[in-house]
Amino acid sequence: MSDDKLLNIGVCGVGTVGLAVIDIVNSQTAMLADRATCPVQLTHVGARREHVDHHYGDALVSRDVMDVARDPNVDVLVELIGGTTVAYDLIKLAIAEGKHVVTANKALIAEHGNELIALAETAGVQIRFEAAVAGGIPIIKVLRESLAANQITELAGIINGTGNFILTEMSTKGRAFDEVLAEAQALGYAEADPTFDIDGTDAAHKLVILSSLAFGIPLSIDAPVKQGINELTPADLEYAAALGYRVKHLGIARVSEAGVEMRVHPTLIPDNKQLASVDGVLNAVMVSGDAVGELVLVGPGAGGAATASSVCADVVDIARNMMGSGPALGVPATQLVAKPFIPAGDIASEWYVRLTAADRPGVMSDITHVLASHEISIESLVQKPPATGADEVPIILLTHLASESAMKVAMKEIMLLEEVHSEYALLRVEAFEH
């Protein structure tokens, strides 16, 4: 901290979140000073180009963001650039220069967090990333601090607002995926390149961070089993609804004696579960702790102001902790304990299956025979009447628990049945009754 007991911050990246942070720091000066126990001042801005409509007050402005990391007057470097290249170099330099770091960058923390956090701990500086998961929801602090007395066994979350917006529109209005994605882009929810939002990568990055905090394991970017939302059809959402379920894109992590399972995928959730009613761009995270039981945090997962709320809270936290304490992942990086990851094929779920078959006697018994031969039992089954003039019928069934590998082998055999068409949908069901 500066000698005159000011906390000087340098903000690099002046986009949606960077500008919202600058706005809070400049407009909530007294409140932040009270809460941080010292004034928080914007000293330096790293902006690679001029924006005529941006105002940074008295702060120095550098076109080279590395100048902010080298500035001896900066106590906390706030990285709001995104990506894993410039941001990585910038944070490494800031740590080497003895600065505390705040970032909203989930990709960077998921991919390079082990290294950066260890470097920060060795250098005796703090690194904070509350905004990296679920934007404005303070889930990192809850896991790291508020639930310190709990063994956390399970967490599950709707942690990508764009994906949730798309699924909500598809299920409540029967709209097609491509059409809703185009609207999400027009509304500014989805990135210009929405690949990470729809293929599950963004949610996987966030799940990696949550799992590390919840289970005390190293950040493990390759661990999550990953499936996006792009193959879902409005018909699947409709059939799920008829069976009493909502389809949500979830990140799920569990730990047991056998190891850790981490997965992001579209999931059928019973209608009466809290997560099922979290719609639109909202995010939600459910955590199960042995002492506290189950709790659910719901709130805005994105947006400049909501995300800046978390970034500024981290700055305040750093000011409060200046005397040292508070390892970034709850325990010092040197004490993180790796655990085995359960292979995808061994992870058991209940399953939703939709397939199409000829409308002939004996088809159902052939299908159930194949499932039974793999010890997969059926929980419920719906056979829709054929459309007028068609001689094929959609068959929807829910299974009891079965491993992914057993299910896949059974589906392969079912696809070989003469009466069954080769296209099918296979989704996991999560009743959260563990």
Ligand SMILES: NC(=O)c1ccc[n+]([C@@H]2O[C@H](COP(=O)([O-])OP(=O)(O)OC[C@H]3O[C@@H](n4cnc5c(N)ncnc54)[C@H](OP(=O)(O)O)[C@@H]3O)[C@@H](O)[C@H]2O)c1
């Ligand atoms: N937006 C959200 O709701 C949200 C929520 C949670 C977390 N986050 C995270 O917050 C971070 C920032 O997101 P954002 O939405 O604010 O992004 P953004 O609006 O695209 O802003 C990024 C800023 O970084 C600057 N920048 C990009 N590359 C740079 C480089 N090589 N050198 C210097 N500056 C560079 C851009 O400069 P120009 O001004 O020249 O383009 C822009 O000002 C990301 O890590 C994101 O994942 C965002």
